[in-house]
Amino acid sequence: MIERMTHRLRLLAAAVASPRGVLTTTATAIVALFVWIVGWSPEPPVATGVGGLAVLTAAALTFYGNSRAHDETVTARTQAHARETIRDLRARFTTSTEQLASEQSTNRLAGVYALAALADEWMDAPVPPGAANDERQVCIDVLCAYLRSPVDPSDQREVEVRRTIVRIIGRRTKELDPDTGEFGDWQDCDFDLTGADLPRPDWSRSRFGGRLDLSRATLSQGIDLSNSELVRADFLNTTFGTAGAPKLTTFKGARFVVADFDKATFHGTVKFERIVNTRAVYFSGCRFMGGHTSYRWTTFRPDTNTSFASAEFRGYVYFNDCAWTGYVTFSYADFSGTLRLSFDGHRSWAEPPRMDWSTDNNVLPGTLDGGRWPPRSSSERVEDDKAANSATLPDDDATPASGSPHPTVDD
Numbered sequence: 001m002i003e004r005m006t007h008r009l010r011l012l013a014a015a016v017a018s019p020r021g022v023l024t025t026t027a028t029a030i031v032a033l034f035v036w037i038v039g040w041s042p043e044p045p046v047a048t049g050v051g052g053l054a055v056l057t058a059a060a061l062t063f064y065g066n067s068r069a070h071d072e073t074v075t076a077r078t079q080a081h082a083r084e085t086i087r088d089l090r091a092r093f094t095t096s097t098e099q100l101a102s103e104q105s106t107n108r109l110a111g112v113y114a115l116a117a118l119a120d121e122w123m124d125a126p127v128p129p130g131a132a133n134d135e136r137q138v139c140i141d142v143l144c145a146y147l148r149s150p151v152d153p154s155d156q157r158e159v160e161v162r163r164t165i166v167r168i169i170g171r172r173t174k175e176l177d178p179d180t181g182e183f184g185d186w187q188d189c190d191f192d193l194t195g196a197d198l199p200r201p202d203w204s205r206s207r208f209g210g211r212l213d214l215s216r217a218t219l220s221q222g223i224d225l226s227n228s229e230l231v232r233a234d235f236l237n238t239t240f241g242t243a244g245a246p247k248l249t250t251f252k253g254a255r256f257v258v259a260d261f262d263k264a265t266f267h268g269t270v271k272f273e274r275i276v277n278t279r280a281v282y283f284s285g286c287r288f289m290g291g292h293t294s295y296r297w298t299t300f301r302p303d304t305n306t307s308f309a310s311a312e313f314r315g316y317v318y319f320n321d322c323a324w325t326g327y328v329t330f331s332y333a334d335f336s337g338t339l340r341l342s343f344d345g346h347r348s349w350a351e352p353p354r355m356d357w358s359t360d361n362n363v364l365p366g367t368l369d370g371g372r373w374p375p376r377s378s379s380e381r382v383e384d385d386k387a388a389n390s391a392t393l394p395d396d397d398a399t400p401a402s403g404s405p406h407p408t409v410d411d
Contacts, residue, residue, distance in 0.1 A: 019356035058160070082126035092118055100146055105157035107281070109164060110362075112146075115139045116168045117312055120185060140189050147196045154400040163199045173206040192196060200247065201230060214238050222268065225254055228229060233259040241267030246291055256281050260324055276327070280305040290315040299323040308333050310411060313321045323348040330355050335365040342369040345378040 055220045096118060099111025111376035124133050143165050151158060172186035188209040196214070200221035207229045215236040216315055222241050234254065240249040246268025255276040263285040270293045275281075277300065286387045296318050304326040311330070314337035325348050333356070335341055343353075357373060364373055376384065 009053055025060075029216045042089040085126055089118065089122060089135070097142060100142070105161055108158075108161050112143065112161060112164055112168070115143055120172075123185065136186075137189055138328055140186065144192050144196075146196065147193055151197055151407065155196075157200060166201045167199060170203045170206060171202065172283065173203065173208060175205040175207070197222075200224070218248070220245075224248075224250050226250045226271075227253040229255045230259055231257045235259070235261045235263075235264050238264045239267075240264065240270070243267050243289065251275055261286055263287075265290070266293065270294070277301060277304045282307045284309045286311045288313045288315070288317065292318070294318045295322065297321045299347075300326040300328050300351075300353075302326050310334075313338050313341070317342070318345070319343045321345045321347060323350075323351055327351065328353040332356065335367070338365060338367045340368045340369070341365055343375040344369045345376060345381045346374075347378050349374060349377065386404045 006383075007267050011282045019233075036103070053408065092114065094110045096114040099107045099114065102108050102111070114141070119136045122135040122139070124137070125132055127135070135193070147162055150160060153159065169191065173182040176182045176184060183206070186371060187207040190210040191208065191212050193212075194215050195216045197218040197220070199220070200223060202224045204224045204226045205228060206225070209229070209231050211228060211232045211234070213234045215234045217238050219238065219240050220242045228251075231328060238261070248269050248271070250271040251274045252271045253275065254272075255278065257279050259277075259281045261281070261283045264283075265287045267289050269293045270288060270291070273294050273296045276297050279312055281304075286308070288311070292315060293313065294317075298319075300322065302325050306328045308325065308328070308330045310332045312334045317335070317338050320342050322343070324346060328351075330353055351360070352374060355373070357365075364371060370376060
């Protein structure tokens with residue numbers, strides 16, 4: 001008995017000496033006070049149980065206090081690490097922007113890569129997701145502002161710096177896995193490139209889920225946005241290609257939600273083949289200045305709006321094999337400069353395009369294939385081609401005037 005009491009006193013002394021020993025003492029005192037008040041004189045086994053209860057209660061309170069202190073320490077260290085990380089990221093941002101302003105092209109190039117890496121690292125920083133997105137957007141805004149600044153096309157080193165930024169944008173918006181539809185980390189960011197003079201961007205198979213603004217930009221070498229997705233794109237008064245050295249501009253297979261090409265100018269070959277308009281695409285006032293312009297195999301879907309109002313077409317223009325099922329207008333469009341104009345072989349004529357000549361075939365452009373409106377459907381074209389081929393086949397019973405067994409089609 002004496003040994004047990006001695007052991008308990010040692011435990012009590014240790015608890016009191018601990019950082020949270022006050023809790024132990026308090027708990028023991030509370031239990032003893034309760035026993036004294038009620039005048040309870042328990043038998044030895046019961047007394048032992050009450051004493052044990054007091055010790056267990058004190059131990060539990062001590063554990064809780066120590067655990068809470070540990071949590072507070074961990075939280076404080078985590079917060080300190082977060083503040084240090086954010087300070088480091090901001091310091092690197094300052095250094096990177098200073099590099100972009102350097103007179104040395106190598107320093108500017110290093111600043112471009114540093115800012116791109118910083119934009120990515122902000123997404124892993126210990127800040128709320130919304131704040132991380134904002135910080136990443138700031139880095140992208142700086143890169144876009146650099147592209148908007150004036151450039152001397154003869155300065156090849158500077159052109160390479162800008163070409164690097166264009167490539168970085170392409171890599172971070174490009175499709176990563178066709179099976180899952182996963183795109184790069186910058187796919188939902190905004191890109192303000194208004195008035196920029198860009199080397200040819202290859203942004204094929206990319207996704208621009210934010211706003212892509214290339215209004216008044218100069219794309220003298222064209223652009224490749226084939227098979228890309230553009231949620232909100234602006235190309236107002238944008239110049240694609242140059243008259244002296246036309247380049248390919250292609251949006252083939254692109255998917256648009258809302259896109260505005262109003263008053264844009266296109267030089268050279270332009271491909272909008274198989275594009276998908278899910279809401280509205282505007283080509284009002286556009287100038288297609290020559291070469292080949294093709295919208296072949298495009299489906300103008302129901303409940304969508306496509307406008308070519310007051311557009312000017314020159315050269316070879318093809319709207320072959322399209323499905324006309326949504327609202328499309330060519331009101332006041334000018335086809336007088338075309339060398340060939342074709343709407344032949346339509347796959348659907350459910351909602352015909354609005355033309356100024358829709359009710360008066362006497363004003364049809366002289367370059368319009370077939371010289372008729374509405375144009376032939378795809379099935380009519382197949383039948384006409386069969387008839388034409390039959391007409392060129394020789395008659396087995398006829399004797400060729402030339403004396404040759406059978407004249408060829410070329411004859």
